[in-house]
Amino acid sequence: MANCAHCGAEIIGESFYCSQCGQKYCNYHRDPIDHDCNVVREGLGLQQLPTTTPAHGQAPQISTIPQEQTYHQEVAPSIVRGTTDGTYTWFRQEAQVPVNAFDPDSGIKFKGILLPYKSEFIHLIIGSVLIYLIGFLLFYDATLVDQGYGWAMFMLAGFYMTAFLFHEFGHRQVALHFKLQTKFRLLTFGMVLTFFALFSGLIKLITGSFSLPIPALPGAIVVLGLSKVDKTTGLCKAAGPFVNLVYGIILFIISFLIPNSLYPLNYFIEVSAYLNFMLGAFNMLPIGILDGQNIWKWNKKVYIFLISSLGVLLIVTFIIMNTRLSLILYSP
Numbered sequence: 001m002a003n004c005a006h007c008g009a010e011i012i013g014e015s016f017y018c019s020q021c022g023q024k025y026c027n028y029h030r031d032p033i034d035h036d037c038n039v040v041r042e043g044l045g046l047q048q049l050p051t052t053t054p055a056h057g058q059a060p061q062i063s064t065i066p067q068e069q070t071y072h073q074e075v076a077p078s079i080v081r082g083t084t085d086g087t088y089t090w091f092r093q094e095a096q097v098p099v100n101a102f103d104p105d106s107g108i109k110f111k112g113i114l115l116p117y118k119s120e121f122i123h124l125i126i127g128s129v130l131i132y133l134i135g136f137l138l139f140y141d142a143t144l145v146d147q148g149y150g151w152a153m154f155m156l157a158g159f160y161m162t163a164f165l166f167h168e169f170g171h172r173q174v175a176l177h178f179k180l181q182t183k184f185r186l187l188t189f190g191m192v193l194t195f196f197a198l199f200s201g202l203i204k205l206i207t208g209s210f211s212l213p214i215p216a217l218p219g220a221i222v223v224l225g226l227s228k229v230d231k232t233t234g235l236c237k238a239a240g241p242f243v244n245l246v247y248g249i250i251l252f253i254i255s256f257l258i259p260n261s262l263y264p265l266n267y268f269i270e271v272s273a274y275l276n277f278m279l280g281a282f283n284m285l286p287i288g289i290l291d292g293q294n295i296w297k298w299n300k301k302v303y304i305f306l307i308s309s310l311g312v313l314l315i316v317t318f319i320i321m322n323t324r325l326s327l328i329l330y331s332p
Helices: 037-044 120-139 142-146 151-177 188-207 231-257 265-283 291-298 300-321 325-330
Strands: 046-048 064-066 082-085 089-091 181-187 219-224
Touching: 120 151, 120 181, 120 188, 120 219, 142 151, 151 181, 151 219, 151 231, 151 265, 181 188, 188 219, 231 265, 231 291, 231 300, 265 300, 265 325, 291 300, 300 325
Parallel strands: 089 219
Antiparallel strands: 046 064, 082 089, 181 219
């Protein structure tokens, strides 16, 4: 059987021949945008000529002029490529990743990315503002305002935003350590979810009614050049939950260092620690595109350490938040 020239997987069933680059692909990568057709053609050194209409039952043919000599070699099936995985990752043949893949002239068309070629700063500003607004709507409570603690809603929204951003920066910095191209990017589908979350929060704010929490993920770190699940991929994925673990522990310790005379400031710092443990533990679930799936496949000991540490601290902080322990530990 043939192997998909994009992901390297053995093609079971029908294969799809691309007349633009002359390669065979599986059903998931049959469309040119899904296998970066223009980048593949450039990497193979092929210039396309007008194609002839194939006879019935024959595979389409493509005439090419090599830049230096006739090209007879297909993309090696041993080179593994793939699609979106984890935080939002493209697996590509290293030789086919341009020096600056995020440049408009790179030839790469980013699928599912909003404003793909705008600066990372713009993406970060938009993502941060949206996460902060959702955090504010999430923690808005008229009772806090009546008691003179309205400032707590703004503070908790800020910690909610930093928990999200620090998680993503964890992925980003490890990717940079391995000299991989990476940037924070707004996700098209994630923005749709985010606006639904904002709308739900506004309805709750205006009507005072209960609303189910809607997940919000305006953006994520995009990493190019990762291989399949290995040490590099595992460390990149583990960095996000690990940052939440460390950040949460620091906040938890600070909550006990703040004098009880400043209550409820110390209590709200403990709540901020809980937010980090919750975010980190959620991302450790070994399902879908969450970090936990790749961490489990890479190193089960690392997975068990992270999920157990985050899980225990999540339970501890939750109990403190919702019992009289909060008054015993933090009130004057």
